[in-house]
Amino acid sequence: MADAFYVPLAEGRFSATGHTAGPWSPDAQHFGPPSALLVRALENVESAHPAELGRVTVEILGPAPVAELAVRAWIERPGRSVELLQAELASADRVVARASAWRIGTADTAEIGTDAGPRLPGPGSVEESPWPEGWQGGYLDAVEWRAVRGGMDVPGPAAVWARQRVPLVDGEEPSGLQRLFAVADSANGVSNYLDPRHWWFINSELTVHLRRTPSGEWIGLDAVTLVGKHGIGTATSILHDGDGPVATGAQALMVRPRQAGGG
Template structure:
């Protein structure tokens, strides 16, 4: 990818680039790069082809600045059918987030049929023109193809998303990392309304029954609720072959800081 990556490598640390800035504070990281790097390090250090990363939960309890980042991991359980890995996101020597990933042994599905939602019938990304209004994703942080609804509207929202840059310089995006680095999008997509986005998410959880095939991931808002400034949001996730899982989040009422 020709675009600037979100992180470069300096020894054991990851150095954020300007592309990693978030929307809430001009001197802080975007939640997507926190979740993405935690997921990427878990997969890089502990993943294997015979295990499926079925759940990734990321807690984001401090808004990190642009200091160099270190990610540490710990094996909680390494069984024959289940692995559980913890990881910590340390920015400038201060813990800013953590993740737990559950990896399950791949095997064969049992016989029989189980209810599932109707197929997601939408246009393919190649059949949808790119946005012409400059809203392709925070000035080029990602690429989108809008299917239905948009930010600033209250109706059902669906879109395709694709990454346009590496998470870490020199490391190709794996299917799992594509999901991990995009999953934070569930919060603004589900929690934005006719006044824009006024919730900042404190976590994100991804459930996957398979990894995506191809570069495009579909997001469909299926739930939002908010009381006393605390919100939840949920999206179903798809690739061009069909459903792959879901992304859920909790969020707090928040206002943006002005950019200088």
């Protein structure tokens, strides 16, 4: 197995490795790597002027198998100041995810920029943290996790640092946004309070609002899961790099007993 989440094939095609396998099934990917692969495609859409992604939503249309995938991206609605980008990820002839992104023309707002909020204690201040019993490896083992508050094996809200042990694409250095999206989809897992052997708490989408591009290898995830009375929940997060908060994330969750099925 290659030491990466994906091995590049022909243009726009990638072979997923076992490092992408999610905690629910060894045959389906955790959606962190596919989200990052979609963002990689969005980043590669040429821009006529300096611009950055301001919001990205990943709609999960079905399981992404640990197999060959195709990804493409395009400009859906062009504009000088703001433009809408689209991307899709397919397995064989089935689209498993779509992403939409607003790309915003940059300007100098340093003088009037707001305080981003308190920083998390750095990852160097804590040891590597375990996941709960019953969670499968693959993706979870391909990322280094360090909890600074709570923990993946402690039910409830948690703040953790995460660092990829392997690159997104074999032979490439991940961008800051790729690193962020590789872990942003983990908010519901990081802040879980339900036993995954008995409950589903699966997200149908991920939305991230960005204020700036993160830097460095470590991404911080300060997350909380809330569940209502009718099987619907949310996982929300503040995403950090070493300089402080960079983005906010949210996931819509389907919550139900595992014996009831996940469809």
